[in-house]
Amino acid sequence: MVSETAIWSYLEEVPDPEVPVLSVIDLGIVRAVKVISDTEVEVTITPTYSGCPAMNYIEKNIREVLIEKGMKTVRFHTALSPAWTTDWMSEAGKKKLLAYGIAPPVNEADKLTLFGESPVVKCPQCGSENTKMLSQFGSTACKALYQCNDCLEPFDYFKCLR
Amino acid sequence: MKNSLFTYTLRIADDSLILGQRLSEWCGHGPIIEEDIALTNIALDLIGQATSLLEYAAQVEGKGRNADDLAFLRFENQYFNTQLVEQKNGDFAVTMVRQWIFDTFRLPFYEALQHSADKQLAAIAEKSLKETKYHWKHSSEWIIRMGDGTEESAKRVNDALQLLWKFSDELFFMDDVDRELMSQGIAIDLESLRPAFNERIQFVLQQATLQLPDSKWKLNGGRVGRHTEHFGHLLAEMQYMQRAYPNMEW
Numbered sequence: 001m002v003s004e005t006a007i008w009s010y011l012e013e014v015p016d017p018e019v020p021v022l023s024v025i026d027l028g029i030v031r032a033v034k035v036i037s038d039t040e041v042e043v044t045i046t047p048t049y050s051g052c053p054a055m056n057y058i059e060k061n062i063r064e065v066l067i068e069k070g071m072k073t074v075r076f077h078t079a080l081s082p083a084w085t086t087d088w089m090s091e092a093g094k095k096k097l098l099a100y101g102i103a104p105p106v107n108e109a110d111k112l113t114l115f116g117e118s119p120v121v122k123c124p125q126c127g128s129e130n131t132k133m134l135s136q137f138g139s140t141a142c143k144a145l146y147q148c149n150d151c152l153e154p155f156d157y158f159k160c161l162r
Numbered sequence: 163m164k165n166s167l168f169t170y171t172l173r174i175a176d177d178s179l180i181l182g183q184r185l186s187e188w189c190g191h192g193p194i195i196e197e198d199i200a201l202t203n204i205a206l207d208l209i210g211q212a213t214s215l216l217e218y219a220a221q222v223e224g225k226g227r228n229a230d231d232l233a234f235l236r237f238e239n240q241y242f243n244t245q246l247v248e249q250k251n252g253d254f255a256v257t258m259v260r261q262w263i264f265d266t267f268r269l270p271f272y273e274a275l276q277h278s279a280d281k282q283l284a285a286i287a288e289k290s291l292k293e294t295k296y297h298w299k300h301s302s303e304w305i306i307r308m309g310d311g312t313e314e315s316a317k318r319v320n321d322a323l324q325l326l327w328k329f330s331d332e333l334f335f336m337d338d339v340d341r342e343l344m345s346q347g348i349a350i351d352l353e354s355l356r357p358a359f360n361e362r363i364q365f366v367l368q369q370a371t372l373q374l375p376d377s378k379w380k381l382n383g384g385r386v387g388r389h390t391e392h393f394g395h396l397l398a399e400m401q402y403m404q405r406a407y408p409n410m411e412w
Contacts, residue, residue, distance in 0.1 A: 051210025
């Protein structure tokens, strides 16, 4: 019977549809894998944000990869608790994000502080810490929009969610 | 118990769904691009929360309906959202005041609901709470910016407060549905959330140099299916596709 370790390694080949440099493993959205039989597997996933429109694609992509590897039935279970946090993103994932031009999540002050200092986010292009937040909300639910004050490039920041 | 849980879940779901629908009307019409994106991001979070809640409601009901059936194929008096969330977008100040009152309620509500004896409601609350913190920060900062801004912005946000505050009390509406589920540790005693709600409201109003309206007039009815005239128009737009082409799928 196929091992769970093998399934986990297959899933490293499944990219996130919005940020294709990251695998679903890097993102930390695969929470459990259970091999039922030689040809059947159950995968537990958790959404990054409640309204993440990529979840259906992610299921489809996982199913395709596992079927290619010889599975016949891939079942999904969605777990909402414990809720996904950017703390689950792998270190390798953060490096890949940076190389792709998206600033990875950094430690942030409590969201309930109004007009608090925005976190210091390094520009992924030039490395400067002299950046400013343009918008708390960005091109996808998981990102905020920043701009570098030195090289002037706008960039996406994968915001901290805890 | 099953009926009460179904109604209770729908009440939470419909607040998210209808406010999400209202916010999505801003898509392409935001005052600035960043705000257009923010409003639609918040709409997306709310519709995502509504999806989880409606899926659960459908499961509790056990009559073979799914989340889409519940979202798109009910009649007006079968929706249990508060009248606050169905109010028209108005200008940006109206949209933000509506959002801010709602977010200020949702924060302590989800904080409490994540400890509900109902595991699925607790899980949805735990997930949604993280998103609601972003929403509250966003709407509160706008209330302060507008209230403590120019003469024009202060006037508009004050007008919006006059228009909408009378709908805020309905967020705390409770009836037998709540009481039955409270005895089982499932529902939240909404009265217990009032101090946290009032404190946050005052905290922001002070910085915004605004005051609550003097009027003590309060409106409710949404929680039992009575809605304001704007709601039918909203449903007509939201349900159009499913009514015109029954069972169509994207």
